[in-house]
Amino acid sequence: MSHISQVVAYQEGKTLKLAPKLTAAHVNPGNFEKMKVSLAAQLFSHSTAAAISVLVEIGIAEDKALTTAWFCKYIDELFDILNSRHYHAALFPGSDTHIQKLENALLIIQNLKFGKTGWKPVQSGLKLTIKSILGLYNDFVKEGPFRYLLTGRFTQDAVENLFSQVRAHGRPCPKAVHFRRTLRLIVLAELLHTNSDTSYDADDSEQLLDFIKNSKTRPVMDADSDDLALLCTSEDRNDMPDELMSLAEAASATAMDTGEKSALYYIAGWLVHKEIKSRTCDACCEHLCSKNPDAGLPEASLTFHRWYGELKHPSDVVVRLISKCETVIRLQLPKLSMSANVADEVARTMEKQCVELLPLCCSIGYRLVKRFIVLRLHVYGRQLTKTLKVGGYASKSAARNAVK
Secondary structure (H helix, E strand, C coil): CHHHHHHHHHCCCCCCCCCCCCCHHHHCCCCCHHHCHHHHHHHCCHHHHHHHHHHHHCCCCCCCHHHHHHHHHHHHHHHHHHCCCCHHHCECCCCHHHHHHHHHHHHHHHHCCCCCCCCCHHHHHHHHHHHHHHHHHHHHHHCCCCCCECHHHHCCHHHHHHHHHHHCCCCCCCCHHHHHHHHHHHHHCHHHCCCCCCCCCCCCCCCCCHHHCCCCCCCCCCCCCHHHHCCCCHHHHHHHHHHHHHHHHHCCCCCCCHHHHHHHHHHHHHHHHHHHHCCCCHHHHHHHECCCCCCCCHHHHHHHHCCCCCCCCECHHHHHHHHHHHHHHHHHHHHHHCCCCHHHHHHHHHHHHHCCCCCCCCCHHHHHHHHHHHHHHHHHHHHHHHHHHHHCCCCHHHHHHHHC
16 A cells, blocks of 8 residues: 555645546545445556556656556456446456456455455455356356356445435434335435445446436537626736737746656547547548657656557647646646636637647647646646635635635
């Protein structure tokens, strides 16, 4: 756990993180946080393994931390195999790789040692689960009439979700009458959505009552409308383009360490992946992706460690563009967040910096920067929300005044 704590300590206070979902609550959980499946899944994940590997490469963590990275990645793969809910992830007669991982997991769990006791009940539970899945696979698929096995259908998620919702209504040990009344309320209301404060993690199945939900679409205001213009003063609107242009022209390499540069490189690859999926022409795709990504490039280490086959390596032009954009954001983020139509304004300004480097047919520079600005504003909003929660303001009005 010390190596994961090292990742949390390294990225504390940073905006660009190697493992964005990894927090102090994962390494020092409270009594209720220990029961949350989502925290455990985020802790033993491929992202955590990649973050540890990057710290080893840049010399912050020791080489023995790679064992922790391997263990996190192995548990993540084991969790996916035991919780498959889709056809492409199911166990088929030819799923020899998955079956071999399950059999190897039995040996790993058997040889695990925990502190002074050496053996924990969780080891017995994992062994029982894996042996049960292997037995069901042999009976139903290998020697039975079924074509595949969805292991996620054998979990107790539905029962745990139900009783967690019942206990959330005020009685940890409800009687029969109270249970019946609570169950009625749950069926009509609570199962329409998942409470964010529960100790379980929502699955990806559809709710039976989703068809009665009314989809509320948020009206989109036109950029030239009077309502939108009220959000920003005329002085700010006149000064913002010139100020952004001067910042963009003077922007140089941002003061970021290798870890932050790796995270920014990974985000740039995600932006490229999104733009390629949005019907970008072939000429633009050639300028977006790196044809021969360098495995020895320090900034590309996180992308290589998180490689699943679908990740994209951005070209040098895209990396320079996003780096310049990050510089402008870091210098003017509080002011930009209070301005109207900031994503469009920054995107058009930064597009002029790459007019000779990227094709203009699809406005690819504008689209990349705008998508990145929206992402960064979301990150800034989450950070601001956490700050306001720590401050403990009694009302929303007091919190808004604090932001101003």
